[in-house]
Amino acid sequence: MDAFYASVELLRYPQLKGLPVVIGGGRRREDDLLARLRQAQPEREWDQAERDWAQAHLNEIPVSVFPLLKDYTGRGVITTATYAARQFGIGSAMGLMKAAKLCPQAILLPVDFPEIRKYSQQFKSIVTEIAPLMEDRGVDEVYIDFTDVPGGQRQGGRSLARLIQKTILDATGLTCSIGVAPNKLIAKMASEFNKPKGISVVFEEDLQTQIWPLACRKINGIGPKADAKLQSLGVVTIGQLAAQELAWLIEHFGKKTGAWMHDAAHGRDDRPLVMDSEPVSMSRETTFERDLHAVRDKAELGAVFTRLCEQVAADLQRKGYVGKTIGIKLRYDNFKTATRDQTIELPTDDAKTIRQTAGLCLKRVPLERRLRLLGVRVGGLEKAGEQSKIAQEATDLGATEQQLF
């Protein structure tokens, strides 16, 4: 298989190019930027369609209007940051309060999910029009199998990658990084060679020169824990990983992970594209502004709990799924996490049923410590259509029993 890995950069606002910008903060006030705009330009008519105006005139918003990282208070983390911001040691998933210490003058942009979704859909529909075999890897990333795309083999895939890039740029103004390689594993790594808008083609014979010098952490699937363990064993680069015996890796990481690491280090990956995946679970969770106590903040906690159940139920109904494993997730003030779940007889998408079952789960978990997070999850999903069948069977069975007794 010939694979592409493409990811788009979802930063607009051309006037912020070259400046340290951080995107994140789950809890910013709704219309903060618009409120600031209104303040900065009081002569403008703001009442209606102000959002539309801001949308259409993004590049006219003066830099001075944007909020600064140093004014942030809350528990949000960084979703992404510009390269200028990264110079200060700022990176993804870092707490915003911590980032503010490192670079207080950075501009803080809110995460605008409806906008992101819109651009994400555009990005993906452009890709599928050009190359229909696409695996969805989240809002800003996809894998593409271009083996059978006409012209896909020209210049090792580079000309097709250019076409995709240009079409995305023309339609959305977004830049896009693309890696081209014999499989998904290498394509993903290649896509990072030339950010933010490069194209990298890596052939099988380039493994030793292009991939082996990289840190093990660059392998998709080796996270902080595995990386630390590898380092403690003296393995830092992918080349060093490739030099280890299979048996040695299995000894330290187990049969499955060890064998996988061995393959990955040698650039071997036979995973096909996954184009039709069904969701396994749906969940909603929230981190509180301040830690809450089960007894002292009972009312507040109860209200949040109910709301989360209603949100999950609404998500299930909107997407047409039902599930039978209801679960809760707590995070204590010491950041330790606990989960409890319970499987019910009939899959559901009903808020009351979810709330009731989740309530039972809550009774089985320690509640002495204060809580910083509460979440509700529904797993064991199936399409809602199937459920009526099962419910019908249950009803039939009930009817039969009634007749018998």
Next chain:
DNA sequence: TCTGGGGTCCTAGGACCC
């Protein structure tokens, strides 16, 4: 100054059935 929200997959023990 602590660390979001939405997911997937894996492991491991225990229940339960054949």
Next chain:
DNA sequence: TCTGGGGTCCTAGGACCC
């Protein structure tokens, strides 16, 4: 009194990804 396997489902926690 002690001792089988295999298979599936459920539950809790944790690593990892975007």
